[in-house]
Amino acid sequence: MPDMDVALKDAMQIDGALGAALVDYNSGMALGIAGGAKDLDLTIAAAGNSDVIRAKLRTMEMLGLNETIDDILVTLSDQYHLIRPLTGRSGRGLFLYLVLTKARANLALARHHLRQIEQGIDI
Structure with missing residues (x-):
């Protein structure tokens, strides 16, 4: 099972990858980062997207949905931002x-590859 650094390097091998991070959505802290750019601060993005996850989980709870989030997609004019909660016992809250x-x-291939990374990650 790959560790966090290997998983992030694997994510950066996905066609079109600009940056990847493993994030604790309770604190908003990025535990690991790969890639990024001057105009893509993954530390700030990690904190902001933690709010997105928490808001969606609260909404699902209020609606009484007993589901899990596979991923959340934010589509911008030039970028896709994929958020994939870890479902394994060791990855809860990440x-x-x-x-x-x-x-x-x-x-579609990026989502598939990210799912494979999530299933194999060992934190």
Whole structure:
């Protein structure tokens, strides 16, 4: 089973990947980061997307939905932002965050690859 650094490097191998992070959504802290750029601060994005996850989980609870989130997609004009909560026992409270450039990314393949990374990660 890959550790966090290997998982993030694997995520960066996805076509169009600009940055990846493993995030604790309770604190908003990025536990690990790969990639990024001057105009893509993954530390700030980690904190902001933690709010997204917590808001969605609260909404699902209020609606009485007994479901799990596979992933959350935010589509921007030039980028995809994928948020994938970890479902394994050791990953509770964590999510993988992946930023892709739309011009190079295949969204379906990226989601599939991120799911494989999530299933194999050992934290």
